[in-house]
Amino acid sequence: MNRLNVRDFGAAGDGGTLDTAAIQAAIDAATPGDIVFLPSGHYLSFTLALRSHVHVSLEAGCVLEAADPARHDGRYEAAEPNPFDLYQDFGHSHWRNSLIHAIGVEDVSISGPGLIDGRGLTREGPGSRWRKQAGEFPLSMQGLSAAEMAELSPEVSAMAGLGNKAIALCRARGVRLQDFTILRGGHFAVLATGVDDLVIENLLIDSNRDGIDIDGCRRVTVRGCRVNTPNDDAIVLKSSFALGARCATEDVVIENCQVSGFDAGTLYDGTRGRIQMFSPDRDRVTGRIKIGTESSGDFRRIRINGCTFERSRGLALETVDGGTIEDVVASNLTMREITTAPIFLRLGARLRAPEGAAPGAIRNIIIRDVTAEGILPDYAALIMGLPAHPIEDVTLDNVRLVYDGGGAAADVARQSLELEDAYPEPSMFGRTPAYGLWARHVRGLTLKGFSVTTTTPDARPQTLFEDVTLG
Structure with missing residues (x-):
């Protein structure tokens, strides 16, 4: 195993010189098992491509900054063609248009304790x-003007x-990301698609968007x-059609993580700001753990344990x-300052998928040992299936x-529609x-040690069950 210093390949690390070619040269020169390291310094770069069996170390004092095409002489690698881009957002359908792919x-890794600053990335798509x-x-978002929607969802040509x-992984195996920091990660700080x-x-x-x-x-x-x-989901599992098949997300463990919706940048600087109240979708700040919304494939054997939600939407x-x-266990969760429903299970029929898709299922869900406090009163915990496709076997325990x-x-007395395709x-x-x-x-809802209280009186009933079979 060798350690290759990017400065030996011409990287200046002065925050003004473009170091893309030098860093890539070091990666390309590495042999299996080698470590390419960025020592203390400020490295400005466009797209970097990782190679098999090569490990990148962002060492103490290292800042790897995403260059800005509007300010620097260069461009990011073009988004590759994808014939399956009909069924998910642009950001999910491409990987090369990233700082690191x-x-x-x-057998690749990026390890810390350095910083990736996505200053030159866009969060839109x-x-x-x-x-x-x-x-x-x-x-x-129904009330947004055409100009506001155009800013949030620009034309593909605007992405050239x-x-x-910040980091995009696709059809990879044996990947480790460890100990570093990402600030301003663009649409996705980390996107992993089809990775084992x-x-x-x-x-x-x-x-500034997804984590x-x-x-x-x-x-x-x-x-x-x-x-x-604050503007989107913190840790989210998806199963899109980006790879041209219904690829399941399965055998996932999310443990001992903290998610939040503090003002952007204020977890990093330690101030934990609370000025921003709404996300771009005009709901309250986000910052949650979620499964979905992209869901043409399945999700199996998911474990979420020991996580904290703060000033965010719920699970x-x-x-x-x-x-x-199916087969999801969420346990030992602590929630504070929850901005929408603390628990939200939704089986719907948007069916943004190839022709012939039918509504799926939610079943065998256990949510236990959860404490949520400071929940805004607008939305109860929600478990919402469809008349012909009920959610099955959900347990809320302690x-x-x-x-x-x-x-x-x-x-x-207000009536609510099914809204199956919303x-x-x-x-x-x-x-x-x-x-x-x-x-x-819902078929088979089990409540054990389920407790709901309010800090001020509430005129609504505590629970409402419609077409529900209790377990």
Whole structure:
């Protein structure tokens, strides 16, 4: 094993010189087992491609900054063609347009304790090219102007030369990301698609959109990470059609992680700001752990344990594109300042998938040993299936929810539509007619040690069950 210093290949590390070619030369010169290291310094770069059996070390005092095509002489690698880009957003459909990509490789790692600063990346990207378009955006965005929507979802042509991911992994095996920090990661700080045997450990991510996205991956561990993403999800499992097949996400462990929606950059600087109140979708700040929304494939054997949610939306399990979510255990969760529903299970029928897709399933879900406090009163915990496709076998065991209260009696009589093809968010049903738990179209709901209280009176009932069979 050799250690290759990028400065020996011409990297200046002065924050002004483009070091792309020098860093890539070091990576390309490495032999299996070698470590390419970036010593203390400020390295400015466009796209870097990892190679099999090569390990990158971001050493103490190292800053790897994503260059900006508007300010620096260069461009990011072009987004590769993808004939399967109809069914998921642009960001999910491409990997090369990133600061670092690892495509078709095995046995690679990036380790810390340095910093990746995605200053020159964009957080925006077009939506999918799916013709139906139902459920493409949350209902909370219906009031946005055409100009606002164009800014949030630009045309594909506007992405030319831009990078929108800090790290993109695709069809890889044996990947480890450990101990470093990502600030301003673009659309995705980490996007892993079709990756087997992935370990993400002890990262600090403070980003302007998604944190860690795991899409169609197997045997994944996300451990000890702190992820702050007020504008989108912090740690999210997906199963899109980006690789041209219904690729399951399975055997995933998320443990001892902290997710939050503090002001962007303020987890990193330690101030934990609370000025920003809403995400770009016009709901409250995000920063949660979620399964979905991209869900054409299945999710199996997921374990979420020992995690903390703070100033964020709650735990969400959503399948709306035909996939099945099954055998999920979420345990030992602590939630504070929850901005929407603390628990949200949604089986829908958006069906953003190839022709012939049918509604999937949610079954065999255990959520236990959960304490959530400071929950805004708008949305109860929600378990929402469809009339012909009920959610099955859900257990809430030792779950304690403490709401702020203040709900009005007028909310009890309000009727809510099924909204089967809408984008899934707790706000889709409006202010809920119960303050603690609302379940609809569920077979086998078991409540053990389920407790709901409010800090101020609430005129709504604590629970509402519609077409529910209790276990």
